[in-house]
Amino acid sequence: MSLIYFDVTDIVHYASRYSRLTGIQRVQLCITNILSRKCGGDVIRCVYYDYLRKGMYEYDPNERLAGSELDPEVLLLELGLLSPSAIFPTKAQVKSYLRRYSSKPVRALKKADVYLSAFLFPARLKALGLEVRGRESGAYDRITVSGLDVLPDDSCYVCMGSSWLHPKVGDFARSHYINGGKFVQLIHDLIPVSHPQYFTAKELNDFSTWLMASFEYTSAFIAVSRWTAKALGEYARQHGYDVNASAVALAHEFMGFDRGVPVPAQPEILSFESRGFVLCVGTIEHRKNCIALLKTWELLIDELGGLVPRLVFAGKYGRGGVDFEKYLESSYKLAGHVTVMHAVSDEGLAWLYSNCLFTAMPSLTEGWGLPIGESAWFGKVCVTSDVTSMPEVCGHLAEYIDPLDVSSIHACVRRLVVDSAYRKQRQAQIVDASLRSWKEVADDIHECILTGGI
Numbered sequence: 121m122s123l124i125y126f127d128v129t130d131i132v133h134y135a136s137r138y139s140r141l142t143g144i145q146r147v148q149l150c151i152t153n154i155l156s157r158k159c160g161g162d163v164i165r166c167v168y169y170d171y172l173r174k175g176m177y178e179y180d181p182n183e184r185l186a187g188s189e190l191d192p193e194v195l196l197l198e199l200g201l202l203s204p205s206a207i208f209p210t211k212a213q214v215k216s217y218l219r220r221y222s223s224k225p226v227r228a229l230k231k232a233d234v235y236l237s238a239f240l241f242p243a244r245l246k247a248l249g250l251e252v253r254g255r256e257s258g259a260y261d262r263i264t265v266s267g268l269d270v271l272p273d274d275s276c277y278v279c280m281g282s283s284w285l286h287p288k289v290g291d292f293a294r295s296h297y298i299n300g301g302k303f304v305q306l307i308h309d310l311i312p313v314s315h316p317q318y319f320t321a322k323e324l325n326d327f328s329t330w331l332m333a334s335f336e337y338t339s340a341f342i343a344v345s346r347w348t349a350k351a352l353g354e355y356a357r358q359h360g361y362d363v364n365a366s367a368v369a370l371a372h373e374f375m376g377f378d379r380g381v382p383v384p385a386q387p388e389i390l391s392f393e394s395r396g397f398v399l400c401v402g403t404i405e406h407r408k409n410c411i412a413l414l415k416t417w418e419l420l421i422d423e424l425g426g427l428v429p430r431l432v433f434a435g436k437y438g439r440g441g442v443d444f445e446k447y448l449e450s451s452y453k454l455a456g457h458v459t460v461m462h463a464v465s466d467e468g469l470a471w472l473y474s475n476c477l478f479t480a481m482p483s484l485t486e487g488w489g490l491p492i493g494e495s496a497w498f499g500k501v502c503v504t505s506d507v508t509s510m511p512e513v514c515g516h517l518a519e520y521i522d523p524l525d526v527s528s529i530h531a532c533v534r535r536l537v538v539d540s541a542y543r544k545q546r547q548a549q550i551v552d553a554s555l556r557s558w559k560e561v562a563d564d565i566h567e568c569i570l571t572g573g574i
Contacts, residue, residue: 309487
């Protein structure tokens with residue numbers, strides 16, 4: 121069997137900036153982990169572009185520690201891209217911690233507090249969610265990394281990340297294709313061209329330039345939803361290309377946690393009132409429509425007063441985070457009713473999913489919608505949008521709203537809040553439903569790679 125090289129440049133680059141992996145990076149690691157265990161290092165390899173050494177490098181993913189797949193710091197330590205400190209947290213950890221503060225003066229003070237605590241009050245770092253991995257901690261082992269100029273001509277090169285952010289990856293893919301190799305690209309969404317209002321002019325140009333170029337050297341496209349596959353085909357035809365992408369639905373499974381198994385309470389999780397809470401998972405940005413949820417809660421507070429559950433956001437601030445913060449801070453009604461949690465661990469997020477009343481994801485557009493499926497994995501119904509790919513994730517198991525109409529969101533959320541019998545009925549339907557695992561996703565993608573489609 122020919123070698124399959126999975127590009128992880130996107131993961132390595134992301135890990136150098138953030139302490140928690142999200143969305144696209146989690147998908148890549150789940151799939152490469154499963155296939156490497158299934159096929160072995162003689163068949164599955166990982167490759168990435170090192171921006172410091174300006175070259176491509178490869179490693180056997182089976183050399184990585186079991187259970188470390190979703191920890192970005194461990195990955196960097198294993199690859200030798202990060203030197204552990206016995207005193208300080210990593211720069212990625214500090215940057216991720218500071219992103220919860222929008223004011224530059226406040227960030228400067230918080231940064232000084234982190235490094236002062238590292239010197240004088242190291243126990244306080246853990247309370248801040250910052251962990252120091254010393255050289256002798258035994259939390260990782262270096263793995264063998266080798267440089268490479270070209271891939272074997274009969275091998276397959278697979279990119280499942282945001283390749284448009286890394287031009288060297290595209291150059292490497294083109295060269296491999298020209299040399300007779302096979303290149304497969306996983307497409308998560310076409311949001312930069314379908315909804316350009318959420319991106320800068322440069323981002324739009326970079327994405328469209330990459331996508332157009334990829335039509336020339338990609339052997340097969342795989343899309344994460346039927347919606348995304350259709351959008352890709354239509355975009356290609358508009359520009360004179362005939363492209364058919366295989367649609368492979370992503371999983372409902374939250375990797376590392378068995379379905380239906382209680383999740384222990386985590387120290388990092390704040391104590392929530394007995395009235396319960398509703399969970400919204402994902403980056404807080406414009407297209408996620410988070411302010412619409414705040415407006416919904418204002419309406420609920422007017423109607424229900426103290427009976428309103430807390431609204432919990434689990435995710436970092438993205439583009440639009442400042443507007444969200446301003447709205448939240450300016451609303452006297454929301455005081456004491458909304459909690460924002462940043463850089464939540466997998467264990468913490470699993471606990472939130474398991475213990476919430478239900479989840480909400482009123483996004484304006486998605487390529488898939490991982491939190492919708494993850495909510496079902498923990499037996500909870502999700503209030504989500506009836507547009508783009510989102511209805512594909514859970515079908516009849518989710519509750520649907522018009523994301524542009526706050527009254528639609530309000531009516532749906534209100535019913536789940538006040539009608540506990542209905543909410544439990546919906547939960548029972550989820551418990552009895554068949555849900556998709558990451559192993560099934562990996563097997564389907566592997567089949568696409570080997571055959572060019574399903």
